[in-house]
Amino acid sequence: MKLRIVGLILMVGFPVAARADIEVQWANGSDGDLNVTANLVRDLSEAETISLAEFEAGMNPSPGKGVYIPEKRAVVFRYSSVNINASRTLTFKNHPSRAPVVWLVSGDVTISGLLSVNATQMGGADGQFGEPGPGGFRGGRGNHGLGQLQSGGLGPGGTRNLANGQGPYGGSHATPGSSGSGVSSAGPTYGNASITQLLGGSGGSGALYLPTGSSAIGGCGGGGGGAILIACQGILRINSSGGIEANGVGGGDSSSSGGSGGAIKLIADQIIGSGRLRAVGGPSSFFGAGAGGAGRIRLESTSTAVSDYVPDASFGVPAQPVIVWPPAETPIVEIISIGSAVVPADPHASLDYPNYDVPLAEAGEVVVQIKCKNIPLPPVAWTLDVRVIPKMGQDFTVEAEYVSGNFEESTWEARITFADGFSVVQAHGRQPS
Numbered sequence: 541m542k543l544r545i546v547g548l549i550l551m552v553g554f555p556v557a558a559r560a561d562i563e564v565q566w567a568n569g570s571d572g573d574l575n576v577t578a579n580l581v582r583d584l585s586e587a588e589t590i591s592l593a594e595f596e597a598g599m600n601p602s603p604g605k606g607v608y609i610p611e612k613r614a615v616v617f618r619y620s621s622v623n624i625n626a627s628r629t630l631t632f633k634n635h636p637s638r639a640p641v642v643w644l645v646s647g648d649v650t651i652s653g654l655l656s657v658n659a660t661q662m663g664g665a666d667g668q669f670g671e672p673g674p675g676g677f678r679g680g681r682g683n684h685g686l687g688q689l690q691s692g693g694l695g696p697g698g699t700r701n702l703a704n705g706q707g708p709y710g711g712s713h714a715t716p717g718s719s720g721s722g723v724s725s726a727g728p729t730y731g732n733a734s735i736t737q738l739l740g741g742s743g744g745s746g747a748l749y750l751p752t753g754s755s756a757i758g759g760c761g762g763g764g765g766g767a768i769l770i771a772c773q774g775i776l777r778i779n780s781s782g783g784i785e786a787n788g789v790g791g792g793d794s795s796s797s798g799g800s801g802g803a804i805k806l807i808a809d810q811i812i813g814s815g816r817l818r819a820v821g822g823p824s825s826f827f828g829a830g831a832g833g834a835g836r837i838r839l840e841s842t843s844t845a846v847s848d849y850v851p852d853a854s855f856g857v858p859a860q861p862v863i864v865w866p867p868a869e870t871p872i873v874e875i876i877s878i879g880s881a882v883v884p885a886d887p888h889a890s891l892d893y894p895n896y897d898v899p900l901a902e903a904g905e906v907v908v909q910i911k912c913k914n915i916p917l918p919p920v921a922w923t924l925d926v927r928v929i930p931k932m933g934q935d936f937t938v939e940a941e942y943v944s945g946n947f948e949e950s951t952w953e954a955r956i957t958f959a960d961g962f963s964v965v966q967a968h969g970r971q972p973s
Contacts, residue, residue, distance in 0.1 A: 562809040562842070563861040564771045567644040569620030570600040576624040576653065584608075584615045584635035584674055610886040612865055613639045614738065615674065621647035622772075626781040628653035632674050632766070636888050640675025640738045640803075642864065645772035649808070651782040651815060657766030659741070659789040659799050659822065669694070669743070669891065670799060673766020673786060676740030679711070679799050680761035681931060682747050690796075692935035693761045694889070695742025696968045697727035697800055697833065698927075700935055710821055710832035711742035711764055711788060713800035714851065717821060718830040726833070728970060733854035735805045735838045737866050740767035741788045744797030744822065744832055762789040762822035765802025765835050771862045776808035778815030778846060788822035788832040798822025801835025801851070807858050811841040817849040872913040873924065873969045879906035891931050891962045900958065910940055910952045910967050917950060918942050922969045926954040931962040940967070 587606040590599055595609050595616065606617040615635050622645055624630055630653070632641060641657060643649075657673040669691075670679025677695025692700045697712030709726040710717030716726035731739055741764025765786040770776065778784065784806075788799030801819035821832025837853040839846065844855060875883050879902045887897040900906065908926055915922050924940040940954040956965075 562773050562858055564644050564646070564773050565861050565864060566596065566618060567646040567771070567773060568598055568618050569646045570598065571604050571606060571617045571619050574619050574622045576628050576630050579629045581631050581633055583633040584639070584641070585633065587615045587635060608635055608637070608639060613637060614642045615639050616642040616644065619643060619645045621645065622649040624651045624653040624655055624782065626652040626779070629656060630654070631656045634671065634674050636890070637886065638672060638674060638676065640740060640767035640769070642738070643768070643770045643772070644864065645770065645774070647772065648774035649770060649772045649776045650779070651777065651784060652779040653782055655784045657740070657768045657802060658785050658787045659763035659765050668760055670760040670763040670789065670791070672743065672763035672799065673740055673802055675738060675767030676764035676788070676799065676802050677742045679743035679763045679791065679796070680746035680929075682759040682796055689932045690746035691931055691933065692745045692929045693727070693743030693797070693799065694929060694964055694966070695727070695764055696730040696739070696966070697742035698929070699727050699745045699761070699797055710798040710824065710830040711744045711762070711800035712833045713741045713764070713802070714836045715833040717744065717797065717800060717833045718824065729833070730968070731803070731836060733836065733838065734856065735803050735836055736870060738767045738769055738803060738805065740786065740802035741765040741800035741821070741832065741835050743799045744791055744830070747791060747796035747829065759791050759796040761796045762791050762799035762832060764788050764799040764832070765819055767803040769805045769807070769864070771807040771864060773809060775810045775812065776806055776841070778813035778817070780814045782813070783816035783818065786819040786835055788820070788835070790822040790824065790831070791829055797829040798824060798832035800832035803836045805838045807840045807862050809841060810843045811839055812845045814846070814848060817846070817853065820850055869914055871915050871969060873915070873967045874911050875908060875965060875967050876911045877909045878965065889964050891964070896962065905955050905957045908940070908954045908956055908965065910954070912950045912952060912969065913948065915947070915950060915969055917947060920972070922971055924952050925968050925970065926956065927966050927968065928956060928958065929964045929966070930959055933959065
């Protein structure tokens with residue numbers, strides 16, 4: 541059997557300073573007005589893929605459907621105005637990359653209904669990964685019959701699965717996921733209060749369920765909440781009947797754990813209203829697994845008058861022009877090769893044959909090479925973790941070693957022996973504690 545490995549690019553960053561006044565670059569209104577008068581599911585896979593240069597030049601091949609920009613891993617809509625009517629809901633079907641959603645609006649945004657980038661609840665004994673909201677990370681796979689083991693949750697705060705599958709932690713984000721009845725460890729927290737990098741929530745681990753007389757079937761872990769950035773040059777109203785949600789979901793069944801909350805970032809001249817903002821983790825399961833940790837909420841405006849948000853929001857004034865993409869000095873961690881195979885520039889971490897990112901035929905130990913930007917080097921270095929999450933079985937983490945380069949760009953390597961079958965590989969940099 542050939543070994544197939546999936547490379548997953550993650551980026552981490554710091555907050556940046558901001559100052560007043562509103563100018564949203566690229567908010568050209570080319571996607572028209574969005575007026576939600578009936579419940580709507582926006583299929584992000586319909587977004588046309590264009591380069592960053594084409595986007596900055598104003599290209600929009602299919603107005604109303606948005607564009608996907610691989611260099612920024614984002615699905616972007618450029619509306620002239622947005623109105624979600626009361627008792628109406630706007631949700632999303634994920635892009636294959638599971639990229640987050642960015643709205644750049646030249647006028648006002650009024651939300652009287654529900655705008656949701658919540659994770660999707662998967663079924664219990666389906667052997668699948670729990671689906672996140674756009675920008676979030678999948679929950680671990682539940683075991684699906686005898687001999688097919690459960691797996692850990694994905695994302696930088698994804699939780700490990702246990703050998704017996706009982707009582708794992710929920711996924712982490714701004715806060716660690718909570719513990720269930722077993723012995724495990726929460727995934728690390730990540731990101732920053734300014735949501736410099738638009739990352740959603742991480743997934744909880746899947747479960748092994750062994751009730752008397754069963755065929756050993758357990759549920760998938762909950763997916764992490766999604767991530768959405770709304771930047772508008774006018775007024776952003778969240779009326780009392782409305783809200784924006786980026787919640788994780790609980791596990792699909794038995795002892796599977798919940799995904800963490802996602803990320804909501806709002807930037808406008810004014811942000812007003814008594815509607816709700818939510819980025820909370822999925823609940824614990826009935827069999828004693830952990831709940832997902834809280835996500836992040838960030839509000840930037842010259843005048844803010846909102847009060848109903850969970851978890852606590854952070855506040856600031858917008859930069860001029862508004863910062864849409866992470867600044868050039870943001871730390872970046874990117875897997876570039878696994879053994880002799882080059883990782884594609886836009887990996888999707890698919891775990892279904894034949895849609896893998898990297899086929900790897902080498903047996904034994906291979907070198908995973910990572911390119912970093914703006915990462916401190918030894919002796920005062922960041923720790924660079926490479927986590928491997930098999931589709932079936934126990935995940936593990938290897939610490940990469942610095943090889944060459946400088947602060948601006950450096951090369952690191954980790955030596956890993958992979959099992960046969962599909963695996964997800966993710967790299968995550970963290971500052972010294």
